[in-house]
Amino acid sequence: MLFLLSLAARNLVRNLRRTVLTGTAVVAGVALMIFGWGLIDGLDDNILRAARLTYAGDLVLRPDGYPDDGLRFPLDQAAAVSPALTAKLDAAGPWTARTTFPARLVKGVDAQRVFVVAYDPATETRVFDRKSWRLEGSWPAADKPEIVAGSAFARLMELKLGDEVVLEARTRDGAINALNYTVVGVVRTDNTTMDNLSVWMEAPAAEQLAVLGGVRTQIAVLPTATPDVAKATLAGLGWTPLTLPEECDDLIAMNRIRRKSISVVVGMIMLIAATGIANTVIMAAFERIREIGTLLALGMPRRDVQLLFLLEGGVMGLVAGVFGAVLGSSLVLYWQANGMDFSSIVEKMAANMSMSVVVYTHFSWAPTLLSLLFGVVVAVLASVWPARYASRIVPADAVRAD
């Protein structure tokens, strides 16, 4: 077996240029597979990270029946946090409640729909440490009509620090209210939805604008126990708890579609690679008919001749696969450390997606080894027919072939 392996390796080096050209498709396929999966895994992480750091914590609660299909945030379905729930939340770990509601921001003659994120200044930073956020200016001062604008929204409306704006919103009773506010900060959270569509104010200020009556639309918790355990203890109190993966299931489902798309592309590349490998191995068999005849004449069993050609395909697949794995893994590891900045694309095109504009790819061994194995298997399978052809050569004719 070792001798056949050595012979296969030497045969591949005989026509190095052809071998390299054929192997390139395997390199590309394996590298793309690893990078694509690393990117999708990174996007999954990214979605969860953006949600955790900006609005959900590790467990998010919404009033029972509150819509989760899009950006509606109806105030009439918001609910107060009951004393019973408060007690359970206190026991579960750090938590904070927010009220998000639609409004219209008017600056001069310009107006734009926006969502107000009203937060409790006493508890907000216990859940969201804001360390990864970039704030220009300051957060609103207590009891002052001040707001912080999301960075992309501020750019869209050309908001500057100190600008005076009007926020129009419907109160919980349906009346329209409008108040003046000063823009004191511009924040970039890297959650695209929030940066594109939100303004931030303290809950007391929001109370004046929308007459909330103390209702909240979401509670974010950092449970000391696991999110699943905390979810079980917080259920049945008028609010529906969701873990992060449950909260982000629609976005993660979209990533599954992307993963399948990448798999299709990889499949096509590997099909091209398989065709190339089959062609290379069959060419090798045609070119080496006399040599195969000689091996058979010298007594090499036909199964060993077949194995020799399968090994040639397999070794090519393995070497190209290793190169592909190194290339793909290097890209994944580089962007895992440095992140891929999609800000210019995402802020323009994905305004309704809660994801970070900096995507960190995710390296793991399983997809890397799986991709490498896939490359080898494709190469070996592509060699089956040429190997069978080679092993069926008639030695009496083959030893005299030109």
Add this chain to the structure above:
Amino acid sequence: MICELVDVTKEYPMGELKVVALAGVSVGVDAGEFTVFAGPSGSGKSTALNLIGCLDRPSSGKVLLDGKDVATLADEALGAVRARRIGFIFQSFNLIPVLTAAENVDLALRLAGDTENRAARVEKALVDVGLQDYLHRRPSQLSGGQQQRVAIARALVKKPAIIIADEPTANLDSTNGEAILELMREMNERDGVTFLFSTHDPMVMSRARRVVKLKDGHVVGDERRA
């Protein structure tokens, strides 16, 4: 008798027709012979060599090797017979280009399953053919004559019952051809190695001690010389 064709017929299909390459040929080779199958192209000499070399099977008749009919053996068993009992020297040398001279010779032992003292035997075989300085050269680094010497060493190293040489000098110039033939003749006389050639080269025929003439698939002459 080492090998013998007994009333052997070999037919090849060609479209709807059958070409008869050998028609009821009976001929045997004894140990230590230096025999030539001679005849023009299409006479059947290569077919006869293929059958004795277990590279092909007859359409009818028997191919006896050491008294056993090998024509009925399965493919793998026939391969094993070739590996252990028959040495081949081909017109185009047929060395494996990615292996060195020593590795080519070693290949014959490896395929014969003969593991005893391989390296020393390989070296001796190459020394015997005068290639002691070329052990680690690849075929592309050797002349035609040197390549054929490697092929002879490859055939000899496993001490086969018979060495079958299909026009071994056809691709060599006359000087190298004569030298190769002289080498084989020397091994035949010194070590008693049995050689069976096919050729239509008068020079090769002149060195043979027995010339079996074939024409149109029939033996038309069998001349023994002192």
